[in-house]
Amino acid sequence: xxxxxxxxxxxxxxxxxxxxxxxxxxxxxxxxxxxxxxxxxxxxxxxxxxxxxxxxxxxxxxxxxxxxxxxxxxxxxxxxxxxxxxxxxxxxxxxxxxxxxxxxxxxxxxxxxxxxxxxxxxxxxxxxxxxxxxxxxxxxxxxxxxxxxxxxxxxxxxxxxxxxxxxxxxxxxxxxxxxxxxxxxxxxxxxxxxxxxxxxxxxxxxxxxxxxx
Amino acid sequence: xxxxxxxxxxxxxxxxxxxxxxxxxxxxxxxxxxxxxxxxxxxxxxxxxxxxxxxxxxxxxxxxxxxxxxxxxxxxxxxxxxxxxxxxxxxxxxxxxxxxxxxxxxxxxxxxxxxxxxxxxxxxxxxxxxxxxxxxxxxxxxxxxxxxxxxxxxxxxxxxxxxxxxxxxxxxxxxxxxxxxxxxxxxxxxxxxxxxxxxxxxxxxxxxxxxxx
DNA sequence: CGTTATGTACACCGCCCTGTGTGCTTACGG
DNA sequence: CCGTAAGCACACAGGGCGGTGTACATAACG
Numbered sequence: 001x002x003x004x005x006x007x008x009x010x011x012x013x014x015x016x017x018x019x020x021x022x023x024x025x026x027x028x029x030x031x032x033x034x035x036x037x038x039x040x041x042x043x044x045x046x047x048x049x050x051x052x053x054x055x056x057x058x059x060x061x062x063x064x065x066x067x068x069x070x071x072x073x074x075x076x077x078x079x080x081x082x083x084x085x086x087x088x089x090x091x092x093x094x095x096x097x098x099x100x101x102x103x104x105x106x107x108x109x110x111x112x113x114x115x116x117x118x119x120x121x122x123x124x125x126x127x128x129x130x131x132x133x134x135x136x137x138x139x140x141x142x143x144x145x146x147x148x149x150x151x152x153x154x155x156x157x158x159x160x161x162x163x164x165x166x167x168x169x170x171x172x173x174x175x176x177x178x179x180x181x182x183x184x185x186x187x188x189x190x191x192x193x194x195x196x197x198x199x200x201x202x203x204x205x206x207x208x209x210x211x212x213x
Numbered sequence: 214x215x216x217x218x219x220x221x222x223x224x225x226x227x228x229x230x231x232x233x234x235x236x237x238x239x240x241x242x243x244x245x246x247x248x249x250x251x252x253x254x255x256x257x258x259x260x261x262x263x264x265x266x267x268x269x270x271x272x273x274x275x276x277x278x279x280x281x282x283x284x285x286x287x288x289x290x291x292x293x294x295x296x297x298x299x300x301x302x303x304x305x306x307x308x309x310x311x312x313x314x315x316x317x318x319x320x321x322x323x324x325x326x327x328x329x330x331x332x333x334x335x336x337x338x339x340x341x342x343x344x345x346x347x348x349x350x351x352x353x354x355x356x357x358x359x360x361x362x363x364x365x366x367x368x369x370x371x372x373x374x375x376x377x378x379x380x381x382x383x384x385x386x387x388x389x390x391x392x393x394x395x396x397x398x399x400x401x402x403x404x405x406x407x408x409x410x411x412x413x414x415x416x417x418x419x420x421x422x423x424x425x426x
Numbered sequence: 427c428g429t430t431a432t433g434t435a436c437a438c439c440g441c442c443c444t445g446t447g448t449g450c451t452t453a454c455g456g
Numbered sequence: 457c458c459g460t461a462a463g464c465a466c467a468c469a470g471g472g473c474g475g476t477g478t479a480c481a482t483a484a485c486g
Contacts, residue, residue: 017463033327035248038443049464054445103324110380111316111324114246128380149391156388159380160373167323167341167372175369178362179396186395230433251473262434267475 018056020046025067030102034064034112064109065119068127071105080134087142091135091154091184095161095177104162131155144187153183231269233259238280243315247277247325277322278332281340284318293347300355304348304367304397308374308390317375344368357400366396 024046028037039060043050057063079093106124113121136151144150161176237259241250252273256263270276292306319337326334349364357363374389 033324035325036327039445040443049466050444051446051465052463055462060444107376107380108324111246111321112248114249116382124380125382128377149388152388153392156373156377156385156392157369158373159376160369160371160389163320163376164341164369164372167320167337169329169338172369175362175365176373179366179369179392182399183392183395186399252475253473262436263474264435264476265433268432273474 017046017048017052021048021053021056021063022067022070024048025063026071029064029067030105034109061119064113065123068105068109068120068123080138087138088184088188090138091142092177092180094135094154094158095173095180097161097173099171103166104159107159107162107166128155128159131158139184139187142184142188144184145189146187150183150187154180157183230259230261230265234261234266234269234276235280235283237261238276239284242277242280243318247322274332277326278336281318281322281333281336293351300351301397301401303351304355305390305393307348307367307371308386308393310374310386312384316379317372320372320375320379341368341372344371352397352400355397355401357397358402359400363396363400367393370396 021042024042028042028045039050039053043053046053053063057066079090082090082093085093106127109120110116110124115121116125132151132155134151135154136147139150139154140147157176157180161172164172164175234255237255241255241258252263252266256266259266266276270279292303295303295306298306319340322333323329323337328334329338345364345368347364348367349360352363352367353360370389370393374385377385
């Protein structure tokens, strides 16, 4: 615990205030939303004085953006890298979300902040594009006729399931998975998921690193 | 303009304050979101004193719920009743949204309010269920094998397009429409949309009146 | 006409929000 | 062991919020 974190300027020392703040953000922003979580409450939960918080982040906006950037990628993380699955299975595994998932925080941030130019909104946009690109890559690997289209379609299904789960208060991901299966089978010419790895050309168009849901 | 509106108790007289408030809500809540629109600003836009507003609505919560209830059903309204289209065409027409649509306000309300028991959240839930039921009815009319499933799937596509349009700031409804076409063709055994009007039994399970997007 | 419901103007309350100023304590690192 | 910086406690500023109290104006209907 001697030298674990560095501030934005690269200072030394510190007993983990920044990490505690971000950790509390993860919990509170997800549970209560961004707008309904005040800095007072957040600092109390992080056991951090408000003064310290504002020395680490210039304002709540920056904190929100960093919260999205550091969002625990527990949902989709690793799905794309699982080598024990065929590409087709990987595409479908993206819809196996644990039922404990509250809601995709990127959609929540975009709606709550309501400003497309907010740093967090920009990041949410980039992230969603990156997920679609990753899906497209996997679709290409699976031999889809139009990988970009399939990737975009599957991304839309994920967002639809997330939004609908929130509004209806009921898990909508199984429905999305069923649609995904249909789309995948329709998009792959030879629907035999029998090749562990075929053409891996991947003239990839997705340079962005991708994390969670 | 003599007797146009009646208050919650059914009183008489009035020069349209309530309507102006709701009209201003339509505009401001959509443009700025619910939480970012204060009652002061709303009353100023409606040219209504704050006192009057609070005589018509017990609080902002009630106003928000009524705003959702009176939401201008310009997007999906009438699509289900168009007799000049086959059921299949009607299902697809639901995805022809004008590009001016900001975002489905029901999703916005559910995310912003963040309380599933809020009156507006409850109404949003009912509304989404009603739309799915309507889609299911039309799917049944079109001869789908599993109308309920197809209705739920199409509803998910609509929500996904709405959410994704918001986050990406780019129209996602064409993608959703393409998926819908695949699903519909897959779900209808004889894909000949040749009957102008077939069974109109509609053992409907949707008592709620349905309006917009 | 007068009564009564309706709408208005304006100040006001208490609350919570983001964000600071100030001075004190702690702990690391030389 | 001491300097320095990270962190803390506390109070407070400034503003927007939802919501109200009071006194006055107006329109409808008897």
